[in-house]
Amino acid sequence: MGLTKQSAAERIIVPLDVPTVEDAIALLDTLPDVTFWKVGLELFVSAGPTILEHLKQRQKRIFLDLKFHDIPNTMAGACRAAGRYGVDLLTVHAPAGKAALKAAQAAALEGAAAAGCQPPNLIAVTLLTSINPRNLAFELKVSLELTDYALQMALLAQDSGLSGIVCSPQEAADLRRVCGDEFLLVCPGVRPAGSAKGDQQRAMTPAQAIAAGASYLVIGRPITQAADPATAFQQICDEIAHG
Numbered sequence: 001m002g003l004t005k006q007s008a009a010e011r012i013i014v015p016l017d018v019p020t021v022e023d024a025i026a027l028l029d030t031l032p033d034v035t036f037w038k039v040g041l042e043l044f045v046s047a048g049p050t051i052l053e054h055l056k057q058r059q060k061r062i063f064l065d066l067k068f069h070d071i072p073n074t075m076a077g078a079c080r081a082a083g084r085y086g087v088d089l090l091t092v093h094a095p096a097g098k099a100a101l102k103a104a105q106a107a108a109l110e111g112a113a114a115a116g117c118q119p120p121n122l123i124a125v126t127l128l129t130s131i132n133p134r135n136l137a138f139e140l141k142v143s144l145e146l147t148d149y150a151l152q153m154a155l156l157a158q159d160s161g162l163s164g165i166v167c168s169p170q171e172a173a174d175l176r177r178v179c180g181d182e183f184l185l186v187c188p189g190v191r192p193a194g195s196a197k198g199d200q201q202r203a204m205t206p207a208q209a210i211a212a213g214a215s216y217l218v219i220g221r222p223i224t225q226a227a228d229p230a231t232a233f234q235q236i237c238d239e240i241a242h243g
């Protein structure tokens, strides 16, 4: 069954991949119908948590994408601190390993409880969507097939008690089958037909990604760099709703 246009819109997360809070606010003003925003490394490193308050004032959902990857004690400290922000989604890297993922999950809950806010859904990046099978084999020296490696990282995240993963839409159908309906699959590497792939190596269209089982799509440049971002967003919502 198809989605309504409203529920399609709620499945799209747009990244605030800009250097300043002023740039971020300009993007929020340009795209008033976007309900779910991602704050990533560029904006958080340059501007800090101020932007989170702006998003909350506008009653937006927040994906805080800081992709922690460290030893368990450091991951726990970072996730405890991030858990206090009351965001919806928070990222770590799955190859940090089970001890680090479990420590991160426990600490995110502690941080949220201490601050009296909702705990974030902690999700682990399985394998960046900028990596292709050649990079995985010849640069990272991983001998598993890419799909098998992504599956192992997804299972590691699930066994560690996380709420979901970040994965390419190309792996979403298999991962949905194995990890079940409740596990969050957040998919970047989404490109409407004809739009530039840029550094994304394992892309699919928005409708294909939703059909493959993605819970949320992260779509940046095809919207934010479009001549008319609001129209680009609406066209993607239409594509998903009719897909």
Ligand SMILES: O=C(O)c1cc(=O)[nH]c(=O)n1[C@@H]1O[C@H](COP(=O)(O)O)[C@@H](O)[C@H]1O
Binding pocket: 015, 017, 040, 065, 067, 091, 125, 127, 128, 129, 130, 166, 188, 189, 190, 198, 200, 218, 219, 220, 221, 222
């Ligand atoms: O964690 C992420 O959000 C992420 C993981 C990944 O594997 N690939 C990936 O592209 N992302 C993020 O998703 C967004 C994709 O942006 P566009 O390529 O402009 O659509 C960027 O903000 C990336 O940081």
